[in-house]
Amino acid sequence: MADLLSPLGCSTRLLLLSWGLSSPAPNSSPDCFSWRWHSSGRFTIGSAWDRLRRKRPPAPWASLIWAGNITPKFQFILWLIAKNRLPTQQLLLSYGRIDYTTCAFCNEVPDSTDHLFFDCHLTASVAYFWATCCNLPWRPRPWKDNLLWAMQFLKGKDFFHIIARHSFAAMCYIIWKKRNAIIFRGESVVLTSIKNHIIKSVKDKAASFSNIPNIPRNRRLQRSWGFHPAIFSDRQEHA
Numbered sequence: 001m002a003d004l005l006s007p008l009g010c011s012t013r014l015l016l017l018s019w020g021l022s023s024p025a026p027n028s029s030p031d032c033f034s035w036r037w038h039s040s041g042r043f044t045i046g047s048a049w050d051r052l053r054r055k056r057p058p059a060p061w062a063s064l065i066w067a068g069n070i071t072p073k074f075q076f077i078l079w080l081i082a083k084n085r086l087p088t089q090q091l092l093l094s095y096g097r098i099d100y101t102t103c104a105f106c107n108e109v110p111d112s113t114d115h116l117f118f119d120c121h122l123t124a125s126v127a128y129f130w131a132t133c134c135n136l137p138w139r140p141r142p143w144k145d146n147l148l149w150a151m152q153f154l155k156g157k158d159f160f161h162i163i164a165r166h167s168f169a170a171m172c173y174i175i176w177k178k179r180n181a182i183i184f185r186g187e188s189v190v191l192t193s194i195k196n197h198i199i200k201s202v203k204d205k206a207a208s209f210s211n212i213p214n215i216p217r218n219r220r221l222q223r224s225w226g227f228h229p230a231i232f233s234d235r236q237e238h239a
Helices: 010-018 045-052 072-082 089-094 113-119 121-134 143-153 159-185 191-206 216-225
Strands: 212-214 232-236
Touching: 072 159, 113 121, 113 143, 113 159, 121 159, 121 191, 121 216, 143 159, 159 191, 159 216, 191 216, 212 216, 216 232
Parallel strands: 212 232
Antiparallel strands: none
């Protein structure tokens, strides 16, 4: 360490102190740099970011949105909705970025997070369809209440809850994607195509599983969404 400290002497020690580091005692061993914020002593981007970022408690909805088995692009849209960061008409109007316009689905009021998910009577019908397929209780409520409801009813690591969470996220993503297609590409409002898109997403997700317990709850899910029953194990269990 002597060859590192000796050329700069006091200046080096002051610099180390300004970084919150103590000045090591000189010795005859070769000098080397070590990154103190990683157990290996080597610099990593992850450890630097973890050191610099402002840490906050995770949001209560984080475990729902970032749960495994949800397609990343669906997670991203859910995250934007939860943060109220989707560029809805209401948000853009509040910034003065657009002139007055109305919801692409109902053409009655400017869309907002609450309106799209699921105050609009057309998107509400999609939500009822989704809840019926999942055999879940549902009623219209503001988005924040929808999120609290989802945190209660969609948590769990079993097949049923994985499919319910995935399909909920898929529904939100597909509604937003369809909304943009209507506004920017002039597509028509066809609820059947939205529902079919959700069904396809659920079937694709279900196809990635095998040896799922053949219990009444899962069989109801299979019949409602129409995915292939070959994913079930031969053994039948009681619900």
